[in-house]
Amino acid sequence: MAKAWGGRFQQDTDPRVEAFTESISFDSRLFEVDVRGSKAHATMLAAVGLISSDERDQICHTLDEIKDEIAAGNFPFKAELEDIHMHIESALIQRVGDVGRKLHTGRSRNDQVSTDLKLYVRDAIDELDELLLNCQLAFLERCDKDAGVVLPGYTHLQRAQPVQAAHYWLAYCEKFHRDRDRLSDCRRRVNVSPLGAAALAGSSLPIDRQMTADLLGFDSVAGNSLDISSDRDYLAEFVFAMSLISAHLCTWCEEWIIWFTTEFGFIKLPDAYTTGSSIMPQKRNPDVLELIRGKSARVMASVPQLLILMKSLPMAYNRDLQEDKLAMFTAFDTVKACLELTPAIVAGAELQRDQIASRIEDGFLDATALMEYLIKKGVPMRTGHGTVGALVAKCENEKRRLKDLSLEELQAACDLISDDVYSVLGTENAMKALQSFGSGGEKPVADRVAHWKVVLAE
Numbered sequence: 079m080a081k082a083w084g085g086r087f088q089q090d091t092d093p094r095v096e097a098f099t100e101s102i103s104f105d106s107r108l109f110e111v112d113v114r115g116s117k118a119h120a121t122m123l124a125a126v127g128l129i130s131s132d133e134r135d136q137i138c139h140t141l142d143e144i145k146d147e148i149a150a151g152n153f154p155f156k157a158e159l160e161d162i163h164m165h166i167e168s169a170l171i172q173r174v175g176d177v178g179r180k181l182h183t184g185r186s187r188n189d190q191v192s193t194d195l196k197l198y199v200r201d202a203i204d205e206l207d208e209l210l211l212n213c214q215l216a217f218l219e220r221c222d223k224d225a226g227v228v229l230p231g232y233t234h235l236q237r238a239q240p241v242q243a244a245h246y247w248l249a250y251c252e253k254f255h256r257d258r259d260r261l262s263d264c265r266r267r268v269n270v271s272p273l274g275a276a277a278l279a280g281s282s283l284p285i286d287r288q289m290t291a292d293l294l295g296f297d298s299v300a301g302n303s304l305d306i307s308s309d310r311d312y313l314a315e316f317v318f319a320m321s322l323i324s325a326h327l328c329t330w331c332e333e334w335i336i337w338f339t340t341e342f343g344f345i346k347l348p349d350a351y352t353t354g355s356s357i358m359p360q361k362r363n364p365d366v367l368e369l370i371r372g373k374s375a376r377v378m379a380s381v382p383q384l385l386i387l388m389k390s391l392p393m394a395y396n397r398d399l400q401e402d403k404l405a406m407f408t409a410f411d412t413v414k415a416c417l418e419l420t421p422a423i424v425a426g427a428e429l430q431r432d433q434i435a436s437r438i439e440d441g442f443l444d445a446t447a448l449m450e451y452l453i454k455k456g457v458p459m460r461t462g463h464g465t466v467g468a469l470v471a472k473c474e475n476e477k478r479r480l481k482d483l484s485l486e487e488l489q490a491a492c493d494l495i496s497d498d499v500y501s502v503l504g505t506e507n508a509m510k511a512l513q514s515f516g517s518g519g520e521k522p523v524a525d526r527v528a529h530w531k532v533v534l535a536e
């Protein structure tokens with residue numbers, strides 16, 4: 079096939095090379111942002127007198143037509159036109175001739191690709207922000223639904239201290255909030271215009287980069303054309319932010335997969351989000367949670383993928399960079415699909431209150447509360463730790479609980495104990511005793527629920 083912009087070549091491109099080098103199979107989804115960028119560029123070209131306002135209107139109108147055809151699926155893509163940028167430009171030229179041949183004045187595909195990617199990522203960030211908010215709201219709504227339920231808190235997956243169930247839900251609100259914060263921070267660096275850096279050195283033409291930046295809603299104009307053509311920092315940051323979202327989703331999935339086992343039996347997942355087994359009739363498997371966890375591999379792999387792509391590239395544009403989109407699109411599509419499913423699973427699950435309550439006194443969840451009771455009586459912390467440890471060992475031997483020990487038995491361990499000790503013993507009391515800011519007790523959790531209701535309503 080003859081080369082698209084092949085004035086200086088004598089040989090046609092080997093069709094295998096066309097197939098090998100094309101990016102249209104994965105960058106066609108940039109069509110909308112590509113047209114947005116080109117219209118802003120044409121508007122600027124007219125404003126500085128490089129094209130007429132008639133030409134601008136013709137270009138913009140035809141670009142919209144092309145965009146609509148692509149959106150409607152009526153636009154043929156072919157590998158020899160390499161990428162979305164060349165497809166749109168050559169369709170424009172086909173339709174308006176020489177006028178179309180002026181659009182690429184003062185720019186190159188190198189700054190065009192980056193402009194498109196930044197516009198795409200900016201929209202993607204806004205979409206993820208909304209999806210994360212929905213996840214936060216789903217967890218927040220569970221707080222009222224599960225008010226009063228006490229769960230064991232774990233470290234090392236060993237029973238540790240009791241917390242309100244809502245404390246777990248709000249932990250995810252916090253994680254997703256940092257994710258949103260990280261995305262919005264990344265967005266600031268995304269939102270700097272590359273357009274007009276041209277191939278690598280800028281242009282001798284009187285282009286107005288500030289104007290295109292303003293038209294496209296960029297906050298500012300990037301200051302070094304060499305840097306611009308090679309910069310993919312914003313993609314690396316974006317995929318990292320998405321990887322942490324995935325990590326947070328994995329924590330949730332992992333926890334609920336464990337809670338959904340017969341051994342735990344803390345939670346029942348909605349039928350719509352579990353699957354059966356082809357051979358074992360009794361099975362209900364948490365496949366969706368497992369796949370959110372499993373698909374996180376693709377998201378996280380995008381971080382090293384991009385860094386490896388970027389390392390060892392000299393300035394400025396190198397064709398390697400074409401591969402950047404694959405990493406980012408895969409990560410984005412995956413995270414988006416996961417976040418879209420999450421709220422429904424969160425809302426539809428049921429805590430198995432009876433099952434939780436039947437074993438909530440197991441595991442000495444009140445041991446730390448007893449130690450802190452001793453501290454309040456004036457016992458040094460390490461001494462109290464030892465005293466309670468010995469009481470726990472005694473209970474373990476005798477198959478009893480701390481709250482079942484008599485006052486005499488407790489006083490034998492420490493004579494500062496009086497009968498107010500029973501107000502901290504037992505799981506419910508131990509949970510209620512927690513009162514520091516951010517802790518899992520009744521009052522601090524209620525305060526945080528109120529806090530999140532205000533924050534998420536904004």
Ligand code: ARG
Nearest residue numbers: 101161187188191395399400
């Ligand atoms: N298809 C290429 C990409 O996506 C376009 C960049 C072309 N620039 C170049 N100098 N060949 O990165």
